[in-house]
Amino acid sequence: MSESASTSFPQRAARAIKDEFLQQALAIATTRFVNSRNEVFQAFPQGEALRDRARQIKEAVLQRLDHYLEQLTDNVERLGGHVHFATTAEEARGIILSIARENRVELVVKGKSMAAEEIDLNEALEHAGIRVAETDLGEYIIQLAHEKPSHIIAPAIHKTKAQIADVFAKELRHQVAADPEVITRLARGALRDKFLQADMGISGANFAVASTGTVVLVTNEGNGRMVTSLPRVHVALMGVEKVIPSMTDLVVFLQILARSATGQKLSAYTTLVRGPRQAAELDGPQEFHLVLMDNGRVKQLAGPLREALYCLRCGACLNVCPVYRQIGGHAYGDTYPGPIGILMTAMLRGNGAVKDLAHASSLCGACAEVCPVRIDIPRMLIELREHLDREKIAPWPERVIFKTYARLLGRPALYRLAGPVSRLMQRPFVRQGRIRSLPLLFRKWTATRDLPPVAPRTFRERWGELERER
């Protein structure tokens, strides 16, 4: 994407680490999210079993994904809705554009949708002369500031209220107090007009229930409700993996989703929509369209990133990730930040797009621990690194280092020798107990890494001494 094309991941990360406000904002926000999440789960003992159940449901759905999608399609059509199938991002954009054209749409109101971000839908609509209003407050701020979201559920987490007040002042051409209450009121007024005028509402989908043809939206602000109640056309865009079998499955997910995301028991609004408005209704869309999108997902059904398809997009893995907590969302340089974002970027754009990002993890396992569906992100990251190595996408000094290391580990005699030899060789490079940079070919590799030096005495040497002392 635009930023990642012009800068490298290490550059973006370095910039983020130097940004004092960002550091403070990230620390406060992620700590708050993590604490709320932990508290609410502690008070909900059945949560652990529900997480196991939810994980099973996701796996079971993927095993029969074709069946559930057929069922979903049949039911949406039976209710009077239209279902479209998009293999690529381009197809998804094309479908939505043609729905907009057929309905002579001038203004679109959008609910928060990562899938729409993923396909750069706003740009496509605007390019076609259609005005788009983001309606999630965070997304709206980001849109006015011409930026990208930096967190899955808190898109404007990186901005201060003063910065946000400035953005509004510029848009509204008058002074705005740096007070969340004031800014929220202003946004309510501005967006309310748009909701009432808009011809088309676009939303994502947190879930789609196959057996009933229901699309489920979870929001706190109520914009999801607006988008599905007021405009005459509603388009929901979802990745194929979001389908679930039944209402019974839905309540399993609802019980852990908000708890994982924000530490709420339930989000303020869970909206279940079945097709367009029914004959007896005064409001609701006259037309309903569901766009089922592949965009790199389907080939992972039998691929190494299959488990990433369980993701509920709750954001919990971002909040606990020591890397995300330091660098924030923008440094990742793509739609999906954080640990799951690395895997999603690999899924959407191929392994080449994550040759640096694949290492933006300490493999500490905190993400897998909090993930409501227990996705083993570290396992997939390790496998991704192996792939990068095998496909020779990884930088070659790194490949040389690890190959050499592997050889040493496989040959005890060589390994014994390696201790004293490395101690001799590292001597010029150790500063304050760390190796901070190496010369020549390894300079780039150590530019962003410190290494512990080889110890004055290795474990084997000390063991030998202890044996002799006995």
Add this chain to the structure above:
Amino acid sequence: MTARAEFIGRIRRETSKTPGLFPATVAERPADPAAAVERVRRQLAERWPQAIRRFQEEFERLAGVFHVVPRMDQVPAVVGRIARERSVRRVICWSAAALGADLGEGLRQEGLDAVPMPDGIVGEPEARRLRELSAAAEIGVTGADLAIAETGTLALISGRGRPRSTSLLPEYHVAVFDRRVLVETVEQAGVVLEAWHAEPARSMSGGAITFITGPSRTADIELTLTRGVHGPREVHAIFIE
């Protein structure tokens, strides 16, 4: 765009390439949802006082305002008080059939401009007029089809005489319900959802079900909790004992 057969066909081929990561099953649905709901109701017949207390506790924790009245005909007085305290007077409400009582007259006696929503199908100009009225109204009065004690949640089915916007556009949402719609847990709400969808034509005349857990809220600016960003900034629950 890809044709359905081609799209699903590709997914079928990919799914058949792998047995998956581990053997897994989906959640087990109630075999007879109506009977399952009946069982829940029987439990509640004795436990409803505890359940409504729990509801109140959770609802108030979300900044909801809880009221109890003995009878439906006392609802207008509560709405009147809410309106006077907030210096507002424009009220929209669900139709008499949807609410189970005609509140229009009572609300007018409270000095409120009350507009009940129509039960029948109306023409485009009338629909537009009602939409403008709804957008201008300060208070929206609805029923509730489900109240979940564990989370302080109200669920509303849209349909005839029960527009989606009545609980959405006004600044203050007032929901009226009694013990018949009360359940204790989200899991039980799942059973009710299964029952509704087992006979959708009978139980739902509209296309949307909304679960409402407190007022509209956001924390998008420096994580400061702010209410009423798009939907109502206050939610009131009136329980008819």
